[in-house]
Amino acid sequence: MFSKYTDRKSELVPFLNDSKPRATATSKMHYFDDIIPFGEFECREALEREVKRHRYWKNKTVRKMNFDRIETSTSIQYILESFTEARSTSEANEAANFATMSEASCSLSGGGGALSPWDFEVLPNQLFVDQVRVFEMPGSSQINPCSACNSEGTIHCFHCRGYGTDKCSFCRGTGMKSGVAHPAVYTHPMIATFPHADLSRGYASSSTAMVRHGGSGSGGNTYGIGTPMHFMSKTGVPPPGIGTHDLCYMCHGRGIKECHHCKGGGKKPCTSCSGTGSVRNYTRIKVYFKNEKSEHYTECEIPEKLLFQAEGKRIFEEEQEYIIPISKYPQEDVNNMSKLFCAQHLQKCMGVCRVIRVTINNQ
Template identity: 20%
Template sequence: MYSAAIYPPQHAPAANPFASMPGYEGIGAVVAGGFLPPPVPLQPVAPTQPGPTPEEWNIPALSEDAARQAFKGYVDSQCCYQSGPANEGVITNMESFNTYRLRLETFTESRSTEMAEKPYEGETADFYAQPAPTPWEVQAKIPELFTKHTEEIRVPYTSNIKECNACHAEGTVSCKDCEAKGYKQCNRCNGSGKDGEENCTGCNGTGKDRCSKCSGAGKIKCETCKGKKQLLTFIKLKVEWANNVDNHVVEQNSGLKAEELNSVNGKELFKMAQIMVVYPLYGFPNPAIVEASDRLIKEHQSKYAQTSRIMQQRQTVELIPVTKVNYKWKNNIHVFYVYGKENKVSADDYPETCCCVIL
């Protein structure tokens, strides 16, 4: 512990007073993208492997009536689509392509530090009062899990008071608008003081206008210290929480574009969350999901564990219904898709369209 009598807080510390302070040796330097490496985590405990029951692995097939109603609603929402194919087309075949979607979420906490200052407003200068906690020892309230949030914290026992260099501890600086004169040239007479043969009424013949910026004083409040003459310097800790998400969709070769599935919901088979990291879904019946789970967990560990602390991970598996519908219209076969719990429709080859002009 250091004595405040030996190191009075009224004076600024040396250029880098934290050089020998654990956790702050390189403050101001760029380290690993600006974020501090987290402490070595404890080994997580392997959770039990939950999984869906067999009856949950499939979604009941879409009925022909439900498919037609979804198709009609879709066509009605398109300004250039005529209703004939949707109302009169004959459905010839329907095929289900239930599709799995795996989502891995990794909730992380990252920390970075920098020197900061603010106008001094009577705060306690606690620098040297006792050793400062290291960046990862500073307490921060964790927000709701799997959300994005940022918090800035003044690190305890790093605050010091110094004179404001911007105004040389005067609290005011010269007004740039009038070059500290307190007045500017009259715009009406261009500084002549005359309006023809008469004195200028704008400046009463002086040729000068009082500076509105400084009200004629020639000085304005210092923006750095807000007129306080002193600054509080301290180490600022920035804590960032982020939810890093990756999805993997098991293709079923239905012909529907995979990106279209991003806009719909599926039936949630299960959701598993675990402190620190989850384990691959080895008990899942679809091997492609098992492989994707193992791959994404390794990728997230490699990507995030070096510069942030993994707080929790969560895996979700959804079953997204996809139905391919063939229908006949004017002796030609066409296709539309009904997908997602919302029964959204995709029909790229709709046969009856017109050109609309919106005025």
């Protein structure tokens, strides 16, 4: 786990600045000669922009305004950043693809020793940026029989219950082009009733009971009850008043068609093993890289929301695997916040993650 503590001691560019460089409040011997001059012209431009945004005054009020004195204000920004790493493991499996498995991966199959997720080095793509990386733990791969299909590679089709046939959606299971069952199937004494609810002869939600001959598969003797084929099987003649042109052209009067899920075979390839009959079990490692950041501004007259947008000069920066708090900075407020932030970051990391890099910035 990497961690980074960043203490930034920074001297921000004053919100209002005159043309003469001034010493900071914390160091009387240090001058920032590269600070952008901020005089009456810059102040007037800033006020004109505020007038356009908020309409506090009229433009002529700003143009007639006189500046007697321009005072600067200074704030120190302290930033501590800790870049940490945490790991978790989970069991995963996938279909065993023997064609693409290399000799090295095959030799890992059946590996026995207990492995720790911290035994492997994982480097982040970029320091101090939140990211997540997932990879397979080396030496954890095992080839096992598929329990979903008992290593057969195929499973029964749920939609047709393994029969390979389903209700024809074009005629709604009636066998007629019109989608309405012929009246003769209700009135003929040899046909009896139309058993819609006989789920033992069809399947749930099918609304068409079926007569199946010869076991699974879409054989020629399989038909739906209450269809012209059902009538002909009982009476030997088609229902009165209809011809072949009245039959559904998809199922030819049978009321059922080939199941499109299993293509009429009654079985489908197992989704767990993709039809191979074996699965590969392995351990997946997930690595979480997180950047913990804390920052503090010393008290000044400038609102803190404006300090976020200001640019400053970096006074001090330190980046190590572990750092100690600042203790000898002229402003005691910065020293206290450095101790507080370091203790808080360390407390968050203990027993949860490990520190990769820590950086401190002052500006």
